[in-house]
Amino acid sequence: MSDPNDHPAGIVHRGRFAPSPTGDLHAGSLLAALGSWLFARRAGGEWLVRIEDLDPPREVAGAADRQLAALQAFGLEPDGPVVRQSARGALYQDALERLMSSGHAFECHCSRADLAAIGGIHHQCVAARRRARPAVRFRVPAGSRVAFDDLVRGRQVQEVWATVGDFVLRRADGYWAYQLAVVVDDADQGITDVVRGADLLDSTGRQILLQRALGVTVPRHAHLPLVTGADGQKLSKSEAAWPVDPADPLPALRHAWAGLGQDPAVLAEATSVGGLLACARAGFRPESIGTRPVGPVVDIGRGALPS
Structure with missing residues (x-):
């Protein structure tokens, strides 16, 4: 395992987005991806993507590749090769x-x-x-x-x-x-900031105990609000968990931005993915992120906005 403090010169923040290939990218996972990307970009740091494919019985065929293609369509490009846990x-x-x-x-x-x-x-x-x-x-x-x-x-x-x-x-x-896998990977990749959904908040104590036992650095943490469906459930478990539409990325990006508690007016003039992300990067205010779930969401993947 590499030294978790051995970061490239000048890197003070290295974040990551780590989806499981159990389905396509939906509004909840997009919010987590955008949030972690914004924290990294605001700090002038790096952002990585890791596929957490540790549970083959739960994987959906082709989901990982579709997730990566969707991230690319939404302009969320990692600063290094994509890592897959199945190879580690x-x-x-x-x-x-x-x-x-x-x-x-x-x-x-x-x-x-x-x-x-x-x-x-x-x-x-x-x-x-x-x-x-x-x-x-x-x-x-x-x-x-x-x-x-x-x-x-x-x-x-x-x-x-x-x-x-x-x-x-x-x-x-x-x-x-x-x-175990997430702690080992975060240390090996030199992750300084774990920005993820609030559904993983209760895992943090266990991971910190593991980090201490392994003698690796404990990263900073930020747990973002969950997106829920109309039934009030976490979106990945809700019937409303339609995938976001990579062919029409702006509505879903605007929804994720609003879900992070950010001012919609910041993105009002954006007409392209690149333009929207540039505005978001300049206008991101982490202190505005709330703790309450975001939703309900109705068919965001097919172009509709939150109800």
Whole structure:
């Protein structure tokens, strides 16, 4: 793993957008992409794209390529090659071995039924039988709580031991868990600022514990408002999650800008993607980002505006 502090000269901010290929780019993922891009550009830093393709059973064929094509159509070009987690198993294995050698991780034979019987939170192994392929968990010290300052939501305190317990790093089916992979990748890519949707806010405490155990730098965090459908659900789980239309990018970009709490008048004169992004970059005010969900959204992918 490369030194997370070894950034190119002059780079003080390196952000990323990291979609999972479980569907096409929709209004919620576009808001997260635009928000992370704006934070990076405002700081004069770099912005990367990483495909989080760790769970093949949930992937949609061709979704990753369509997501990348959509980002290009929306003018959100990364400052380096696109990284795919499916090709990075050796890095995750190395980190896992380090954590097990240091006592921060351990093999676990507990099934979901075993954990359900004790309330669903793992504080010690209660397996009824040994598995041929056990999971590997991170050992969360008793009483662990993590505090951090979110650039959008302010001071956050998470009781990781009480509410999460020992969490999975490698699943019993052999797939890598999100928490380990994202920490390893952020460190390896020198990510200084994690700007993402608020649905991932509760993962931050776990990731900070992992970063400390691995001895890598803890990035700054900003958790953006979620976009919801007319049913009030997060857009990716809503029937309203139509993909944004790369052939008509301006309406969706304007919606994402407004969802970030920004003044629509800043983009009023923009008639092209390049022009709109230039205006957005110049007029972006992070302090205006709200914490409440954005929506409801009605068919934004087919040209309609929020209801």
